[in-house]
Amino acid sequence: MFFIVVFFTACYVEESSDLNTWNKEVPPKEVSASYDITTKKININWNYTIGATEYNVYRADEINVIYGFIGKASSTSYLDDNFEVEKIYHYKIEATNGEFKSPLSDKATVTYPKLEAPTGVLALYDDNKKAIDINWSSVDLADEYSVYRAYESDGSYSAIEKVSSASFSDNNIILGKTYYYKIEAINGELKSPLSTSTSVTYKELKAPTGVSASYNATTKQIDISWDPTNGATGYNAYRAHKLDGNYSSTWKVPSTSFSDSNITLGKIYHYKIEATRGDLESPLSTSTSAAYSFTNPGIYLSIIAFSENLTEKKFTRLYDESNDSFNSFIDERETEAGSSLYWAVDNAIMSIKNTAFPDYIDNISIVTFTDGLDISSLDASGYKHESNSDYLGALKIDINEIKVKDIPLSAYAIGLNGKDGADEEEFKKNLEVLSSGENNYTVEDVNDIEVIFKEIAKSLTKTSSSQSLALSVSLSSSGTKIRFTFDDANASESGQYIEATYERVGSGENMTHTLENITYNGLDCTSTSITGEGTGASKKYTFEDIKMEDGSDIDIDSIKLWSRSDSSSPWYKNDGFVPSRDSHVDVEKSSAAIVLVLDTGNFSANDFKIVQSSAKSFVETLLDGYNKSFPWYGKNVIELSSDSGDLKSGSIKAGETTWYKANISSNEDYNIGWRDSKDYYDLTAEIKVSAYKSSAEVLFEDKSSDSSIPAINLTEDDTIYIEVSENINNGNGTYIIGFK
Known part of the structure; x- marks a missing residue:
């Protein structure tokens, strides 16, 4: 008998254990979504799912959070062209083989490339094109730009043009108006933030600069020239006989220079230039001046400047408040072999203890008008006196080492002393030292110098080089x-x-x-x-x-x-x-002095008393002539007082011409008027009023009605002079003149 024993072995086979077999439980992997700046579409990509024959694409956004089907794809990519640019979208993918569907993939959120705001925006006005050129640095990924414009920096900007390059010319502009620009970079529907703003003003022509005038002794004309003005096609030249006078148009000039032949000996002429382009006119330039004067050697007039950084003491001012006039201050003490020339500083120069100044240098050239600084506060080191040089009696100064603001050069440049034995030629060399500066005039006699002196004395302030x-x-x-x-x-x-x-x-x-x-x-x-x-x-x-x-x-x-x-x-x-x-x-504010030096001509060093007498006579003649140019010179001038607040007042006497003056204590506009003790009157032609600054600058003249007088701008430390003339036949005969 045979027994057959059969053994059964149970085997469990996991579904899809074969890597090449469809697995319905596995969703698509590596899903991504990005905006394609070339196709202007959203490109969704994912990895291949084994066994899948088709894919379903689902989308949601920030508002519609439930994913909805938007399309199918037979490959591992999908182009979404139905969307709003820069809106956030989320995508999920589902794989299918016709019978089964996978779970949805993880979400992928779209990313957009970023356009940077344009930089380097610059707007420039092109006078030739009459347009404003705007330029900026190009932006990566941008294929065009929008130009925005506003009329205020923080105003409303409106798009005025789209351009494909990084520049634009705006010719829709109005003269004098300021425009502000911002630029936006664009790619399709992608837009950058606006750039920072830049601005430009469609400007008028600028006033000409570098205007200069000089007398040409050969042609006996005054030559005027200036620097070219950008955008100008021509110029108008204006002339006046007073610095602050009425400038009238005299010449139309196509270039940057012309010559004035209509001039009179001894007169000073003032010029201003205006640039033109068609009907457009620039503001007038600052004024420049020139005098038709003699060119023979004679009296040297030099302007010097001092800095106010030396603040403690001042030069003695050549001004006598007792009679409202300028005087010469003369030291007539004799030196060892002669006498000093005039000087207009206090005695501080006599007390300087510095080996660079020998004891016998105790004089200064003639300074007739100054508001500068005390000599004692100046550092005298570095200056030396060489009595045996060609420049006998002068201080030797290395111009390359000295700045104008450090020391009044001309005031020291001549210090002749009798024992130096200077003869006529050596003395002339000293004069050459003095007259070598750029701010010098050469004239022949008092009649010529008075004109120049009067003009310069009105503005004795000169800026330093610091x-x-x-x-x-x-x-x-x-x-x-x-x-x-x-x-x-x-x-x-x-x-x-x-x-x-x-x-x-x-x-x-x-x-x-x-x-x-x-x-x-x-x-x-x-x-x-x-x-x-x-x-x-x-x-x-x-x-x-x-x-x-x-x-x-x-x-x-x-x-x-x-x-x-x-x-x-x-x-x-x-x-x-x-x-x-x-x-x-x-x-650093500076004050200036007018220095006068006389050419002694035939006088030797031992004839100082004769030189002194001649110089004294000249200075007094000059000062007397200058003082007489003040309308109030020699008159009884009444100081106005304050009777209430800022009102300065004084009595007007019937049938007389009366002068008043008052010192200004603050910077503001003032109005001048008059009244009796009760009410203001319009006195019509029965009264005339004129007003001047202390420099004799005319504020107004012969006004007969206070309503016709303009407000005048006065600054602190100004002094105003008022003249009242004509008869007063109206009212009680006593009136108040005042300003406030």
Whole structure:
């Protein structure tokens, strides 16, 4: 008997244990969604699911959170073209083999490429095109740009144009109006944030600069010239006989110079220039003056300046308040072999203890009008007297080492002493030293010099060469190149500029703004790094002790601001920088003196008494002639008093001409009027009133009605003189004149 034993082995086979077999429980993997900037569609991709023959695509967004079917795909990608750009969408994929469906995949959220806001936006007015050119740096992925414009910095910006390049010319502009621009980068329906704003003003012509006038002895004409004005096609020249007089148009000039032959000997002429372009006219330039005078050697008149940084003491002012006139101050003491010339300082010069000033130098050239500083506060080191040099009796001064603000050069330039034995030729050499400055005139006699003296005496203030320059700059991208130019040339052609790199470090209140790697061309300053101060979108940078390379003062009206992103980019001018608003110059105030030196001609050093007598006679004649130019000279002048508040008042006497004066205590506009003890009267033609400043500047003349008198601007320390004439037949005969 046989037994057959059969063993059964139970085997469990897991479904889809074969990797190539469909598994309905496994969803698609590695799902991604991104915006294709080329096709402008959302591209959804996922990994292949084994055994799947088709895929279903589902979508949801932030509002519709339930996933809805949007399409099928036979491959592992799907293009969604039915969407809103920059709206957030989520996608899930479902695999199917026709019979079974997998679970939904994990979600994939679409990502969009980001367009950056344009940078380096700069707007410049092109005078030739009469359009505003706007330029900016191109933005990656952008295929066009929208230009937005507003009329205020924080106003409403409206799109005015779409362009495909990084520039645009706006010719729809109005003269004198300021425009603000922002730029938006675009790719299809993708848009960047708006750029920061830039602004430019469609400006009028600027007033001509560099105006100068000089008498040409050969042609016997006055030659006037000036620098060209950008955008001008011609010029109008105006002339007046008084500095503050009526300037009338006399010439139409196509170029930047002309000659005036209609002149009279001994007269001074004042000129202003106006730039034109069609019907457009610029403001008038500042005035320049020239005199038709003799050119033979004779009397040298030199203007000198002193800085007010030496504040303690003052020169003795040549002014006698007792009779409202200017006097000469004469020291007639004799030296060892002769006598000193005139001087107009206090005795401090006699007490200077410095080996650079020998004891026997105790005189100064003739100073006839000054409001300067005490000599005792000046440092005399570095100046020496060389009695055996060609310039006998003069102080030898190295002009290359001395600045005008440090010492009144001309006031020291002649100090003849009899024991030097100076003869006529040597004395003339001293005069040449004095007359070598640029602010000098040469005239032949008193009649000529009176005219010049009177004009100069009206404005005896001259700025020193020490300046502090503050410039405000709108903030740019860190690393931006900044260039300030100080001439009329383009940035790349300028010979006078400050160049720096703008850098900012940190954030918020801790952010610092600096100008680094500063270079100067045509200017003199040692600062190499400057930190900006202030709040908001612009910072103020201050350059201390800066001046032009030739020592002249900086003219802020000529300053222009340029910028560029790097050294290979072109310079763009920023017309949003307004010199009068965004720049400021602090200068050390200076006062000036008129120094007169007489050519002694045939007199030797031992004839000082004769020289002194001649000089004294000349100075007194000159001063007397100048004093007589004041209408109130020699008259009884009544000081006005305050009777209430700011009202200055005094009595008018019937049938007389009366002079009044008052000192001004504050800067403001004043109105002049008159009344009796009760009411104001319009006295019509029975009274005439004239008013002048102490310099004899006319404020108004022969006004017969206080209603016809304009408000006049007076400043602190001004002195006003009022003349009242004609009969008073109205009222009780006693009237009050006043201003407030």
